[in-house]
Amino acid sequence: MTSINTPNSKVFFSDEAYEALNKHLVKRDYSKVFILVDENTHKHCLGAFMGSISGDYSFEIIEIDSGEINKTVETCTQIWEVLSELGADRKSVLINLGGGVITDMGGFIAATFKRGIDFINVPTTLLSMVDASVGGKTGVDLGPLKNQVGVITEPVMVLVIPSFLKTLEERQVRSGFAEMLKHGLIKDNLYWKKLSKISDYQSLEAHISKSILIKTKVVIEDPYEQGLRKILNFGHTLGHAIESHFLNQGSQSHLLHGEAIAIGMILEAYISNKLLGLSEKAVEEISSTFIKHFGKINIPKEEVTACLSYLKFDKKNSHGDIKFVGLSDIGVPVIDILVPEELILESFTYYASL
Amino acid sequence: MTSINTPNSKVFFSDEAYEALNKHLVKRDYSKVFILVDENTHKHCLGAFMGSISGDYSFEIIEIDSGEINKTVETCTQIWEVLSELGADRKSVLINLGGGVITDMGGFIAATFKRGIDFINVPTTLLSMVDASVGGKTGVDLGPLKNQVGVITEPVMVLVIPSFLKTLEERQVRSGFAEMLKHGLIKDNLYWKKLSKISDYQSLEAHISKSILIKTKVVIEDPYEQGLRKILNFGHTLGHAIESHFLNQGSQSHLLHGEAIAIGMILEAYISNKLLGLSEKAVEEISSTFIKHFGKINIPKEEVTACLSYLKFDKKNSHGDIKFVGLSDIGVPVIDILVPEELILESFTYYASL
Numbered sequence: 001m002t003s004i005n006t007p008n009s010k011v012f013f014s015d016e017a018y019e020a021l022n023k024h025l026v027k028r029d030y031s032k033v034f035i036l037v038d039e040n041t042h043k044h045c046l047g048a049f050m051g052s053i054s055g056d057y058s059f060e061i062i063e064i065d066s067g068e069i070n071k072t073v074e075t076c077t078q079i080w081e082v083l084s085e086l087g088a089d090r091k092s093v094l095i096n097l098g099g100g101v102i103t104d105m106g107g108f109i110a111a112t113f114k115r116g117i118d119f120i121n122v123p124t125t126l127l128s129m130v131d132a133s134v135g136g137k138t139g140v141d142l143g144p145l146k147n148q149v150g151v152i153t154e155p156v157m158v159l160v161i162p163s164f165l166k167t168l169e170e171r172q173v174r175s176g177f178a179e180m181l182k183h184g185l186i187k188d189n190l191y192w193k194k195l196s197k198i199s200d201y202q203s204l205e206a207h208i209s210k211s212i213l214i215k216t217k218v219v220i221e222d223p224y225e226q227g228l229r230k231i232l233n234f235g236h237t238l239g240h241a242i243e244s245h246f247l248n249q250g251s252q253s254h255l256l257h258g259e260a261i262a263i264g265m266i267l268e269a270y271i272s273n274k275l276l277g278l279s280e281k282a283v284e285e286i287s288s289t290f291i292k293h294f295g296k297i298n299i300p301k302e303e304v305t306a307c308l309s310y311l312k313f314d315k316k317n318s319h320g321d322i323k324f325v326g327l328s329d330i331g332v333p334v335i336d337i338l339v340p341e342e343l344i345l346e347s348f349t350y351y352a353s354l
Numbered sequence: 355m356t357s358i359n360t361p362n363s364k365v366f367f368s369d370e371a372y373e374a375l376n377k378h379l380v381k382r383d384y385s386k387v388f389i390l391v392d393e394n395t396h397k398h399c400l401g402a403f404m405g406s407i408s409g410d411y412s413f414e415i416i417e418i419d420s421g422e423i424n425k426t427v428e429t430c431t432q433i434w435e436v437l438s439e440l441g442a443d444r445k446s447v448l449i450n451l452g453g454g455v456i457t458d459m460g461g462f463i464a465a466t467f468k469r470g471i472d473f474i475n476v477p478t479t480l481l482s483m484v485d486a487s488v489g490g491k492t493g494v495d496l497g498p499l500k501n502q503v504g505v506i507t508e509p510v511m512v513l514v515i516p517s518f519l520k521t522l523e524e525r526q527v528r529s530g531f532a533e534m535l536k537h538g539l540i541k542d543n544l545y546w547k548k549l550s551k552i553s554d555y556q557s558l559e560a561h562i563s564k565s566i567l568i569k570t571k572v573v574i575e576d577p578y579e580q581g582l583r584k585i586l587n588f589g590h591t592l593g594h595a596i597e598s599h600f601l602n603q604g605s606q607s608h609l610l611h612g613e614a615i616a617i618g619m620i621l622e623a624y625i626s627n628k629l630l631g632l633s634e635k636a637v638e639e640i641s642s643t644f645i646k647h648f649g650k651i652n653i654p655k656e657e658v659t660a661c662l663s664y665l666k667f668d669k670k671n672s673h674g675d676i677k678f679v680g681l682s683d684i685g686v687p688v689i690d691i692l693v694p695e696e697l698i699l700e701s702f703t704y705y706a707s708l
Contacts, residue, residue, distance in 0.1 A: 073427060073430070073431045073434075074431075076427070077427045077496070080427075080496055080502065080503055081496060081497070084496060084499060084502060084667060087666065108466075111505065112462075112466070112503050112504060112505055113502070113503060114502060114503075114504075115491065115492075115493060115501075115504045115505055115506050116505065116506065137469065138469075139469060142431070142434055142435060142438060143435070145438060147469075148434065148438060148467070148468060149434055149466050149467060149468075150466060150468075150469045151465065151466055151469055151470065151505060152469050152470070312441065313438060
């Protein structure tokens with residue numbers, strides 16, 4: 001896989017990634033190198049990563065507890081304080097080694113520490129490789145509201161090391177697969193068809209760069225989400241609401257991001273059929289593909305309203321309107337769709353009937 | 355006073371400011387207008403401000419307690435939550451009506467809420483008019499460490515309403531005067547001479563735009579403080595350390611920002627004499643001017659070390675070195691000066707001897 005240029009950054013793969021990192025560290029002569037990990041990436045990825053760095057640097061490892069529940073302003077405050085105590089300065093760098101929680105939050109911490117220090121993202125989950133690695137979105141949650149606080153700032157480089165995927169449980173890999181399927185749905189019917197036939201998730205490795213390319217093209221054209229970039233939110237309006245609801249229900253089994261947006265894409269495909277003329281055949285194809293891979297989640301009828309209460313916090317909204325991304329065909333997205341509440345409820349009924 | 359263009363924003367004065375604001379509000383059609391105030395600006399400024407807005411908008415007032423002690427991440431979290439609850443979206447605007455605490459913190463809150471919404475600064479203190487109004491520095495403190503967390507983002511516009519100065523105590527106005535004197539010291543000997551003769555602080559109003567112009571020219575040339583912009587930190591390396599120390603000593607009377615950097619400028623003038631050949635006459639002129647206006651603060655010998663412990667957190671540092679800005683002459687700054695610790699201690703002894 002060859003490297004990919006994003007608006008202000010560059011994505012490198014495998015051995016070339018380590019080579020690029022080593023060159024960069026020599027060139028920039030950072031005062032200190034901080035590595036942010038969670039207990040999983042500390043155990044499974046840090047050794048291999050550190051082993052591939054040549055040269056003698058002053059390293060500090062900062063470990064946080066894994067999980068979306070820790071992607072908070074409070075965790076940021078703790079890390080800002082640790083950085084201060086360990087003498088981080090404007091010429092220091094933060095390397096974020098982990099999944100989306102680590103790269104989203106670590107990016108925000110670096111972008112705001114002393115008004116901005118360099119950071120490097122090393123995504124270790126399929127989801128963060130194909131999604132969080134490109135586009136510069138950083139942020140943390142505010143209670144149940146996802147990514148409510150953040151900035152758009154790109155890392156100085158992104159290192160994609162597909163061998164880290166072998167350290168993940170299949171459920172984690174599958175979560176990233178949902179975003180890849182989305183890339184097909186919003187941009188490339190052939191890619192969608194090819195991916196939807198896959199049964200061995202480890203073989204997804206070969207498609208990572210294609211997904212990154214699709215996302216990169218969108219982000220280059222519209223970095224600040226004025227228009228086109230919104231298509232990346234297909235499945236996310238309802239997906240995020242469902243994810244927030246499940247995150248807020250301590251007692252329920254929680255949903256991974258990909259699992260939530262898999263449901264969101266089925267719901268929004270149904271809505272697309274009603275409002276944009278997406279064919280019934282396409283809706284069935286989308287539904288059956290996601291059900292095949294992700295199964296079906298029981299969302300009791302009385303909880304649907306609770307899910308919908310999160311919609312008003314969706315970052316795409318303005319002036320009280322809730323705006324969706326839909327499909328008029330597979331590969332053909334339409335943005336800024338207003339959806340009547342009854343139709344949203346109907347889409348949940350459709351999902352329940354599958 | 356005519357308006358001043360800054361890198362990505364514009365500063366408007368007095369009646370023209372209200373006119374520009376009213377035009378802007380019509381043009382942008384914000385979903386909601388939030389106004390951040392403290393109890394002082396709520397009482398003394400909000401009425402006049404609201405009275406000058408024509409048109410019918412959906413306003414929400416958010417009030418926080420005044421004072422640097424509240425310029426924290428915790429306060430930000432409370433305001434982010436309030437914004438969420440009140441239905442702020444990406445098309446909302448936050449108007450920061452207050453001194454440096456309100457404009458620094460409000461700017462940070464807006465720049466990070468849903469990854470950035472518009473904000474407008476309406477500085478109500480002399481300090482925030484001449485300093486915080488230009489350059490896009492936003493941020494909050496981390497414990498005693500000043501502005502440790504923030505971003506550089508410019509407001510969409512800055513409104514300078516000098517009549518707000520009449521609502522301030524003289525001590526507050528004098529604090530802003532210190533920054534204006536600094537503008538003379540780093541850029542314009544004539545301006546320094548003119549200002550240092552002033553005895554009626556209300557007459558400073560006439561010089562606000564000159565100070566903003568000096569700062570703007572510097573910031574346009576070097577928005578990200580790679581070089582030139584550092585000159586604005588004259589007096590601030592030791593001034594911030596002293597300010598942090600006093601802020602952290604709950605029992606001691608606290609120092610306003612201008613009062614702390616007034617001391618910092620005397621100390622750094624002394625250091626400039628030793629390292630950069632600033633004449634003794636100039637050092638005396640600088641010392642006597644600041645002592646005349648700001649009096650002398652007793653910093654017990656045993657507390658100097660406590661002050662210096664804050665130096666390592668100075669944002670200009672890297673690789674463990676502490677870098678100062680000095681003067682080789684009045685109006686002629688020199689950046690990136692390394693100062694031996696003994697000389698710093700000597701400068702405190704000099705200050706004590708005045």
